[in-house]
Each structure stands twice: as structure tokens, then as C-alpha cells.
Amino acid sequence: MLLLVVAGLLPIAVMVARSVTAAGHLSFEAYRGLLTSPRQWLLVWNSLTLATLTTLGAVALGLPAGILVGRTDLPGRRALTALLAMPLLLPPYLTAVGWMAAGSENGPVANLLGQGAAQALFRFLFGLPGCVLVLTTAFTPLVMLLVAAALRGVPPRLEEAGLLVAPWPTVLRRVSLPLVAPGILLGAALVFLLALGEVSVPPSLRYRVFAVESLSQFSAFYDLTAATAAAMPLAALTAVVLGLEALAVRRSGTAHGVGVLAGGSVLTIPLGKLRHPATVAVWTVAVLLVGGPLMILVGQAGGLGTYVEALHSAGDSLWRGVALAVVGGALLAGLGFVLAMLVRERPGGAGTAVDATALFLFAVPGTVMGVGLIVLWNRPWANFVYATPLILLLGYLARYTAVTLRLSRAALELVPEGQIEAARVAGIGWGRRLVWVAAPAAWRGIAAAGLAGAVFCLRDVGMTLLVHPPGWDTLPVRIMTLAANGAPSLIAALCMILVAVTVVPVAVLSMILGRRAVVR
Amino acid sequence: MKLLELNSVHLAYGERVAIDGVSLTVNEGERAVILGPSGCGKTTVLRLLAGLAVPDRGRVLISGRLAAADGRLLIEPEQRGLGMVFQDLALWPHLSVTGNLDLGLRARGVPRAERKPRVKSMLELVELTELAAARPGELSGGQQQRVALARALVLEPRALLMDEPLSNLDLELNRRLQEEILALQARLGFTLVYVTHDRDEASGLATRIVLMRHGRVVRDGSPQDVQATAQ
Numbered sequence: 001m002l003l004l005v006v007a008g009l010l011p012i013a014v015m016v017a018r019s020v021t022a023a024g025h026l027s028f029e030a031y032r033g034l035l036t037s038p039r040q041w042l043l044v045w046n047s048l049t050l051a052t053l054t055t056l057g058a059v060a061l062g063l064p065a066g067i068l069v070g071r072t073d074l075p076g077r078r079a080l081t082a083l084l085a086m087p088l089l090l091p092p093y094l095t096a097v098g099w100m101a102a103g104s105e106n107g108p109v110a111n112l113l114g115q116g117a118a119q120a121l122f123r124f125l126f127g128l129p130g131c132v133l134v135l136t137t138a139f140t141p142l143v144m145l146l147v148a149a150a151l152r153g154v155p156p157r158l159e160e161a162g163l164l165v166a167p168w169p170t171v172l173r174r175v176s177l178p179l180v181a182p183g184i185l186l187g188a189a190l191v192f193l194l195a196l197g198e199v200s201v202p203p204s205l206r207y208r209v210f211a212v213e214s215l216s217q218f219s220a221f222y223d224l225t226a227a228t229a230a231a232m233p234l235a236a237l238t239a240v241v242l243g244l245e246a247l248a249v250r251r252s253g254t255a256h257g258v259g260v261l262a263g264g265s266v267l268t269i270p271l272g273k274l275r276h277p278a279t280v281a282v283w284t285v286a287v288l289l290v291g292g293p294l295m296i297l298v299g300q301a302g303g304l305g306t307y308v309e310a311l312h313s314a315g316d317s318l319w320r321g322v323a324l325a326v327v328g329g330a331l332l333a334g335l336g337f338v339l340a341m342l343v344r345e346r347p348g349g350a351g352t353a354v355d356a357t358a359l360f361l362f363a364v365p366g367t368v369m370g371v372g373l374i375v376l377w378n379r380p381w382a383n384f385v386y387a388t389p390l391i392l393l394l395g396y397l398a399r400y401t402a403v404t405l406r407l408s409r410a411a412l413e414l415v416p417e418g419q420i421e422a423a424r425v426a427g428i429g430w431g432r433r434l435v436w437v438a439a440p441a442a443w444r445g446i447a448a449a450g451l452a453g454a455v456f457c458l459r460d461v462g463m464t465l466l467v468h469p470p471g472w473d474t475l476p477v478r479i480m481t482l483a484a485n486g487a488p489s490l491i492a493a494l495c496m497i498l499v500a501v502t503v504v505p506v507a508v509l510s511m512i513l514g515r516r517a518v519v520r
Numbered sequence: 521m522k523l524l525e526l527n528s529v530h531l532a533y534g535e536r537v538a539i540d541g542v543s544l545t546v547n548e549g550e551r552a553v554i555l556g557p558s559g560c561g562k563t564t565v566l567r568l569l570a571g572l573a574v575p576d577r578g579r580v581l582i583s584g585r586l587a588a589a590d591g592r593l594l595i596e597p598e599q600r601g602l603g604m605v606f607q608d609l610a611l612w613p614h615l616s617v618t619g620n621l622d623l624g625l626r627a628r629g630v631p632r633a634e635r636k637p638r639v640k641s642m643l644e645l646v647e648l649t650e651l652a653a654a655r656p657g658e659l660s661g662g663q664q665q666r667v668a669l670a671r672a673l674v675l676e677p678r679a680l681l682m683d684e685p686l687s688n689l690d691l692e693l694n695r696r697l698q699e700e701i702l703a704l705q706a707r708l709g710f711t712l713v714y715v716t717h718d719r720d721e722a723s724g725l726a727t728r729i730v731l732m733r734h735g736r737v738v739r740d741g742s743p744q745d746v747q748a749t750a751q
Binding site: 155157158160161162163164165166167170174175178179181 | 570571572596597598600602603604606608610611612613614615623624626627628671675
């Protein structure tokens with residue numbers, strides 16, 4: 001918990017203090033400049049519009065997708081889940097690069113439908129609609145996975161009681177979905193906040209948003225006070241949105257997701273006559289939104305020579321990113337598991353505080369965390385952190401512990417309470433219970449959490465862009481900086497290398513972990 | 521008149537045979553209690569009657585109509601006109617007591633003007649009027665039990681299926697609720713199929729006892745006959 005506070009809360013607390021002081025005195029000068037500028041209000045409006053539309057889009061797609069892959073007899077559910085979840089593993093701007101390649105002068109749209117269609121696609125892409133399309137694709141998996149997991153946790157008996165009086169659509173609408181409403185609400189809140197803090201897609205598609213403000217105040221003008229003041233509204237909004245979400249959950253009287261991922265039997269919803277039309281519709285949307293941009297990137301990258309050139313020009317960033325992701329993933333797995341055990345054994349006060357803190361730090365925009373880390377660690381005595389990859393690792397721990405914490409909690413839910421209680425009765429202390437009893441029983445979940453943590457480290461852009469020490473940029477950051485002037489084929493090849501580096505280990509390890517689970 | 525029928529029904533979950541050639545008929549107005557130890561298949565019989573499980577082989581008939589046969593579900597659970605009280609009650613935690621009673625009526629298209637008095641009179645019948653707005657989590661075990669009973673009965677089912685609903689209650693409450701069930705059955709005249717592993721409970725409620733072992737019916741008769749042969 002202390003690590004989470006030092007890595008995440010302390011930077012934000014120092015940032016708050018910094019934003020309201022000038023020359024050692026209380027001052028709101030930075031905020032005055034921020035609040036009196038019509039330009040800033042326009043940026044805020046743009047950000048809220050983008051976040052709202054993205055949330056609506058992600059819920060509109062993610063909710064039915066979650067029901068279909070989580071509970072129905074739709075054919076190919078596993079493959080569909082993997083395809084639809086892929087954007088969550090990748091930096092969101094990759095999809096934007098794919099769509100831009102589709103609409104380019106020599107892109108597939110121009111070749112197939114003519115220059116007029118390509119120009120129309122370009123006009124659509126650059127601005128709010130394009131940003132909504134790309135971010136909806138990027139964040140729909142979050143809602144889909146939360147809904148699917150929550151629906152798998154609904155006690156079958158409650159649905160059977162409903163089935164005695166009503167058909168499946170009514171049971172789903174009146175029983176199942178209200179029970180998982182907190183999970184849907186959490187997904188919507190996270191999508192809203194992640195879209196609000198997104199700094200890679202809007203600049204690529206030339207849509208001006210508030211989150212980019214603190215980034216440019218720091219990287220373009222090196223004005224830390226202005227950057228801090230610009231980051232504060234986003235931090236405050238994160239706290240407000242998550243607070244409202246928690247309040248709504250408390251008032252609804254049901255917990256997040258009704259035993260999310262708790263396992264056990266679930267009822268399958270038969271699609272009946274809708275099975276084939278639904279299959280065609282869902283696969284069409286998935287291939288168009290997710291597979292399409294990636295296939296276009298493959299086409300634009302061209303032959304093997306471009307990949308060799310790409311590796312030659314940005315291979316160092318790739319290996320650095322992978323190394324940081326591996327170390328970050330391992331640390332996140334460890335921290336997430338320890339905290340999950342704490343939450344399990346102390347579900348009240350301390351456990352709730354840990355969970356809420358981790359969720360806040362996950363939802364807070366990457367630039368806010370980046371500015372906070374700079375404000376805290378940019379001091380001569382702290383160069384061993386600020387000027388080394390340690391700053392990145394601290395940032396990753398702060399931002400992504402929520403991911404490994406949630407996954408570890410789900411893994412621990414599958415460990416029978418009696419196993420841990422027996423160790424307790426036998427006088428085995430907390431630390432040894434953790435290492436001797438809980439970890440061996442939940443190792444598969446810990447490994448999966450570490451993998452997810454590593455993926456999130458590897459795809460991070462907003463925070464890494466701000467805090468990476470000289471010579472420690474990662475591949476997503478390198479692609480972003482090259483995107484403005486680099487050759488399109490080279491950018492496309494780098495994007496595909498990033499996809500391969502992310503997706504292949506995830507697929508291989510998922511298969512290994514899944515297979516061993518079956519064997520045991 | 522025959523209301524519920526199982527004809528040579530067989531059902532297995534993978535390798536495990538749950539029901540092995542069970543034939544059973546329940547007549548209108550009867551209080552049939554299925555008695556047997558844990559894992560003997562008595563809950564599966566209820567699930568087959570309710571339409572929540574489908575027989576691998578054999579037939580299920582409701583009021584003479586074929587409801588399921590040889591792996592096919594022919595009448596959906598909600599169209600069978602049966603009520604069920606589950607062992608864990610399965611009250612919907614996000615709905616109030618009124619909401620729990622109202623949902624089934626609403627799903628069947630009963631107009632609002634008719635729903636309200638039906639829910640009200642059912643709550644009066646089970647003496648829960650004052651707790652109409654409460655959520656299930658705010659009620660005692662006995663009160664939850666009565667909500668589950670009211671939820672099933674408000675739909676005026678042709679038969680009420682009860683799956684060990686009193687097994688988690690203390691002895692005194694168990695006896696009191698048995699009396700309430702008998703009083704309600706006498707007043708409303710519904711057919712009762714009641715599953716339990718408790719002989720005393722079976723004797724107290726049944727006009728007929730069906731004794732099950734290892735997925736088969738081993739005795740079927742009046743409480744006196746079954747108890748006598750069992751001893």
C-alpha cells in the first residue's frame with residue numbers, strides 16, 4: 001500500500017500543492033490563467049464531447065458484445081472475444097494510423113472506390129467523428145470484458161426463477177442486466193475517463209482536447225506550473241466520476257459484477273433463429289473495426305525489407321519497451337497479488353481504500369500522472385529515479401496496479417476459503433500464508449495478471465511520453481514521434497511489429513496457461 | 521385428473537446418471553412429496569417438470585400436453601403455468617418485495633391496474649404488507665421464505681414446485697411455515713410437488729409420498745404406506 005501511495009498518490013498530492021503555490025506562497029495564478037481563457041473552455045468542451053460520445057459508442061457496442069460472447073451459444077465466441085479485445089492490448093493511435101492509411105492517396109479505399117471516397121473518409125476521420133470511431137474501437141473491449149465477466153457471475157438460480165415466468169429477453173433485461181449494472185457503470189466510467197485523458201489519438205486526428213494541454217505546456221514550453229494547473233481539472237474530474245460511480249453502486253445495493261469471474265456454472269442463452277444472423281453481424285463489425293485497420297497496415301508496410309528497416313531504425317526502442325514491460329509486469333503481478341490478498345482478508349476499510357486508490361490511479365489520465373511524477377522526482381537528490389528507468393517503473397506501478405489487483409482478486413476467489421483459514425489456524429503468518437498457500441493455489445491467475453500488466457506497460461503512451469529519461473523511449477513513443485514525418489510504410493511496419501510483440505506472447509501464454517488448467 | 525407426468529425419463533450429466541427411467545404422475549389438487557437422500561435425483565425431477573432441464577430420453581407432459589421429449593424442449597418454462605420455490609429461494613436482490621412479485625405478472629402482460637391489487641392481496645395473505653418496499657437482503661429467513669412463496673403463488677400456478685425450501689430454517693420456523701403452506705394450499709387449491717430429505721416434513725405435508733434412491737422411484741403411496749414399508 002505504501003508503494004502505491006509513494007508511486008501514485010504522492011506525486012498527485014505534490015502536484016496539487018505545486019499548482020497552488022508560487023514563490024513559496026499560496027497562489028491561484030496558474031488557475032486564473034486557465035479559467036479565464038476561452039480557448040481552454042473550448043478544449044474542455046471538446047474533451048467532454050469526445051468522452052461522452054466515446055462512452056455511448058463503447059457501451060452501445062460493448063454491452064451486446066459482452067452478452068453475446070459471455071453468455072450465448074454464438075459460434076466462435078473465443079475467437080471473437082480475442083479479436084474484439086485486441087484493441088485494448090494496443091495503443092489506441094494504432095487504429096487511427098490504420099484508418100488514415102485506408103484513406104490515403106494510394107490506400108485501399110482510393111484504389112477500390114476512387115479518390116472521392118478516400119477524401120470523404122479523410123474528412124470523416126480528421127475531427128470529432130474520427131476520434132470517436134477510433135476511441136470507441138479502442139475502449140469497447142473494456143465494457144465487453146467487464147459485462148461478459150459480470151454476467152458469468154450472476155447466480156443461475158436467479159435467472160432460472162425468472163425463466164419460470166418470462167422468456168430470456170425479459171429475464172436478461174429485468175434480472176441479469178440490472179444485477180450487473182454496477183459492472184456496466186464501472187465500464188462506462190472508465191471509458192469516459194480514459195477517453196478524456198487520451199493524448200495520442202486526438203492530436204493524430206487534429207482534434208484539440210484538454211488532456212493534450214498539460215502535455216504541450218510541459219513538452220513544448222517546459223512550463224511545469226501551467227502543465228500542473230492544466231492536469232488538475234482532469235485529476236479532479238477522475239475523482240468526481242469515480243465517486244459518483246461508487247455512490248450509484250452503493251445506492252443500487254449490488255456489488256460490482258456479482259462475484260465477477262467467480263466461476264461456477266452459468267446458463268447459456270440460446271439465440272435460436274437469431275444465431276446465424278447474429279454471427280454474421282458480429283463478425284462483420286469485428287473484422288471491419290478491428291481487423292480492417294490492422295490488415296490495411298500490413299498492406300501498407302509492404303515486404304520484409306520494410307520490417308528489417310523498421311527494426312534497424314527503432315529496434316532499440318522496441319527492446320527497451322519489452323524489457324521495461326517484462327520488469328513492470330513482474331512487479332505489477334507481485335504488488336497486485338499482495339494487495340489482492342490484503343483486500344480479501346480485510347474487505348472493509350483498508351481493502352476498500354486500496355481498491356479505490358488503485359482504480360483512481362488507473363483512471364487518472366497518463367499525462368496527469370506524468371506531470372505528478374516530474375513535479376515529485378525532478379530534484380537533484382532524486383536523479384537516481386528521475387534520470388533512470390525507475391521513474392517509468394514507478395509510473396507503471398501507480399497506473400496499472402488496478403489491473404493486476406482485479407485479476408489477482410478473481411484468481412483468489414477461486415481458492416477455497418478453507419485452505420487459507422486452515423493455514424491461519426495452524427499459526428502460519430500473513431506473509432507465509434501468501435507465499436506458501438495462496439500463491440501456489442493461484443499461480444495461474446498471478447501469471448495472467450503479470451502478462452496483462454506487461455501489456456499495459458508496453459502500450460503506455462501518455463505518461464511514458466512525458467517522463468521517459470533521455471535514451472529510454474519505448475516503441476509506442478517512437479512511433480508517435482515518427483508519425484508526423486516518417487515514411488508511411490515504415491510507420492505501418494513499426495505498428496505491426498508492436499502488434500506482433502504484444503499479441504503473440506499474449507496468445508502463446510494464454511494457450512499454455514489455458515492448457516495446463518485443463519490438464520490439472 | 522393428471523396434471524404432471526414423467527414417462528420413463530432418463531437424464532445424465534456427462535457420466536453421472538441423475539434420473540434413471542423415472543415414471544411419475546401427479547394429479548390435480550394432490551400434495552405429492554418426493555422424499556430421498558441428497559443426490560438421489562429429486563431436485564432433477566422438479567427441474568424436469570419446470571422445464572429447466574430436458575430429459576435425454578422419455579417424455580414430460582403437462583396437463584396431457586407433451587412438454588419435453590428425448591432431448592427436445594417443446595414447452596418453455598414460462599409457458600408451463602407452474603410456480604417454483606427454490607432451495608436457496610433465488611429472490612432477486614435488486615428488486616423490492618413488491619418488485620419480486622410484480623415481475624412475473626408484468627412479463628405475462630397483466631395490466632398494471634390488475635397487477636397492483638393481486639400483489640397487494642398476495643402480500644396480505646402471507647402477512648408481508650408492511651415489508652412491501654423492502655429488499656430481500658433486509659428480511660429475515662422466514663420473511664424471505666414467504667416472499668418466495670408469494671412470488672410463485674401470485675401467478676396463480678396450476679402447480680407449485682418446492683425444492684427443500686425449509687431446509688435452512690430452525691425447527692420452530694420450519695413447523696410454522698409448514699402449517700402456512702398447508703393453509704395456503706387448502707385455501708387456494710393448488711397442486712403441490714414438494715421435495716425434501718426430511719421424513720417428518722414429508723409426513724406433515726404429503727397426501728402422497730414418492731420415495732427416491734439413486735435416480736429411481738423405489739416407493740410411491742400414501743404417507744402411512746411408505747413410512748410403514750420403509751420401517
